[in-house]
Amino acid sequence: MSSINYSDKIPNNVNLSDDRRLQRALEQWQPHFLDWWKAMGPDGSHNFDVYLRTAIDVSPKGWAHFDTVKMPDYRWGIFLADKEEDRRIGFGMHKGQPAWQDVPGEYRSELRRLIVTQGDTEPASVEQQRRLGLTAPSLYDLRNLFQINVEEGRHLWAMVYLLHAYFGRDGREEADALLTRHSGDADKPRILSAFNVPTDDWLCFYFFCYFQDRDGKFQLHALSESGFDPLSRTCKFMLTEEAHHMFVGETGVGRVIQRSAELSRQHDTLDIRTFGGVDLPTLQKYLNFYYSICLDLFGQEKSTNAANFYSMGIKGRYEEGSIDDDHILEGLTYKVPEISGDRIVLADMPALTAVNERLRDDYRVDSQKGVDRWNKTIADLGVDFKFTLPHQAFHRNIGSFAGLPITPDGKVIAKDEWARRRDDWLPSESDKAFVATLMQRVVEPGKIAGWVAPPARGIHGKPFEYEYVKFS
Ligand code: BYC
Ligand code: FE
Ligand code: FE
Numbered sequence: 001m002s003s004i005n006y007s008d009k010i011p012n013n014v015n016l017s018d019d020r021r022l023q024r025a026l027e028q029w030q031p032h033f034l035d036w037w038k039a040m041g042p043d044g045s046h047n048f049d050v051y052l053r054t055a056i057d058v059s060p061k062g063w064a065h066f067d068t069v070k071m072p073d074y075r076w077g078i079f080l081a082d083k084e085e086d087r088r089i090g091f092g093m094h095k096g097q098p099a100w101q102d103v104p105g106e107y108r109s110e111l112r113r114l115i116v117t118q119g120d121t122e123p124a125s126v127e128q129q130r131r132l133g134l135t136a137p138s139l140y141d142l143r144n145l146f147q148i149n150v151e152e153g154r155h156l157w158a159m160v161y162l163l164h165a166y167f168g169r170d171g172r173e174e175a176d177a178l179l180t181r182h183s184g185d186a187d188k189p190r191i192l193s194a195f196n197v198p199t200d201d202w203l204c205f206y207f208f209c210y211f212q213d214r215d216g217k218f219q220l221h222a223l224s225e226s227g228f229d230p231l232s233r234t235c236k237f238m239l240t241e242e243a244h245h246m247f248v249g250e251t252g253v254g255r256v257i258q259r260s261a262e263l264s265r266q267h268d269t270l271d272i273r274t275f276g277g278v279d280l281p282t283l284q285k286y287l288n289f290y291y292s293i294c295l296d297l298f299g300q301e302k303s304t305n306a307a308n309f310y311s312m313g314i315k316g317r318y319e320e321g322s323i324d325d326d327h328i329l330e331g332l333t334y335k336v337p338e339i340s341g342d343r344i345v346l347a348d349m350p351a352l353t354a355v356n357e358r359l360r361d362d363y364r365v366d367s368q369k370g371v372d373r374w375n376k377t378i379a380d381l382g383v384d385f386k387f388t389l390p391h392q393a394f395h396r397n398i399g400s401f402a403g404l405p406i407t408p409d410g411k412v413i414a415k416d417e418w419a420r421r422r423d424d425w426l427p428s429e430s431d432k433a434f435v436a437t438l439m440q441r442v443v444e445p446g447k448i449a450g451w452v453a454p455p456a457r458g459i460h461g462k463p464f465e466y467e468y469v470k471f472s
Helices: 020-040 105-128 139-166 168-177 202-224 229-267 280-296 304-312 355-380 415-425 429-438
Strands: 049-055 064-070 333-340 343-350
Touching: 020 105, 020 139, 020 168, 049 139, 105 139, 105 168, 105 202, 105 229, 105 304, 139 168, 139 202, 139 229, 202 229, 202 280, 202 355, 229 280, 229 355, 280 355, 280 429, 304 355, 333 355
Parallel strands: none
Antiparallel strands: 049 064, 333 343
16 A cells, blocks of 8 residues: 555556546656756766665655665655545544545635645755755765755655646646746745755755754644645655754754864864864854744744634644644634834734744744754863754744844844844854855765764764765
């Protein structure tokens, strides 16, 4: 039931060969995807042999197969988590009714919009990361970058499948458009702003994987609660791939921090740039940047769109099933921060319009865990420095705090003071120029750049020294 058919042109576990029309439509989209991959995917990588995992089964345990492949030959396909017998809608006005196996006509445009928004982020991230291979700090890191890139490509396939299978002609048009918008393009940018930000260096990459892929985790969890069963099942399987992306982020940032803290201890100063490390205060600025742009991805604090999605039963809350309430939320409240004079206060809001905010809160709690582990690394090395997540009102562009001059510890200050102190809080041009000097490519097996510690272990039981990427 859950094994994947690799004999088809498009690997799948949805019996694609039984639906000739759909199969033909997707086979027409496939060469466009490959053209996009060749033009916008990892720069100059097409002949490399890369040690990659491929999904062969969708069961939570042991779905992965490891092998050396050239990336354009990666078996991108359509994999949905197994169908749950008699699944019911878990929230909203249709709570308790059987989950929809087809798109309910009255929610068609909302569902299409959610799927397009989600789908747009996946190729966007590949575009954002396309030049990082040129400055990889080790073969191990290069391989992880490529692994993430092929899986984000597969996440695009996941959404394109839904558009083709359930949305007819306009679904096909949206699927084409997912390949014509591009990250950072002046005329046709990606939909969400964080996916148009350049990912210039490997600090950006690690923080991106920690914070931005984690937004993916929370959005995919919310969508996996959907009453539209095919969306739920596809997001459930995407989540199993997402775990590795966040692992790359947490350990990547952690390895930079470890190296920086080691240099700080050795030289008894935080000021370690002359010794070839990234000083911890600069890392805090990168953290501030990525965390704040990712908070924007959750939308407005008060959102009628989100309330409607919830009541319709198409987008739920994080772990909806384990929340102890009526799952309808009529008359319930939730605490939402808002600005009151020059202070930020928590106010009771209808829980329905606060579901974006609740998801953001869940995200904050999850984000803090890695920060605590990073701080432990620093403390264990006896260095006096601590990372903190900035206040949620800091550096926001969406919602109640958009554009307001608020410090990382949540104080409202004058606009000109904020502008004057901006470079204390966010990476400055000179910080980025310094980091750029460290970004030298290291790709001999077993070697690693000086600004980052090697990983505790390699991939899938292989040692760090393994030749994860062979250039040919
Ligand atoms: N940028 O009611 P509101 C991932 C707009 S990451 C621009 O709060 P709503 C990945 C909004 O469109 C996960 N515009 O918004 C990670 C609306 O416009 P209208 C990505 C924004 O509807 C790494 C208006 O403001 N998935 O997978 O609740 C690598 C009112 O706002 C933004 C998703 O995000 C913004 N940030 O939208 C690879 C899930 N925020 O209607 C992959 C899909 C809001 O007034 N998307 N607006 O014209 C959604 O669930 C929702 O659309 C949003 C919030 C979360 C974006
Ligand atoms: Fe993804
Ligand atoms: Fe991801």
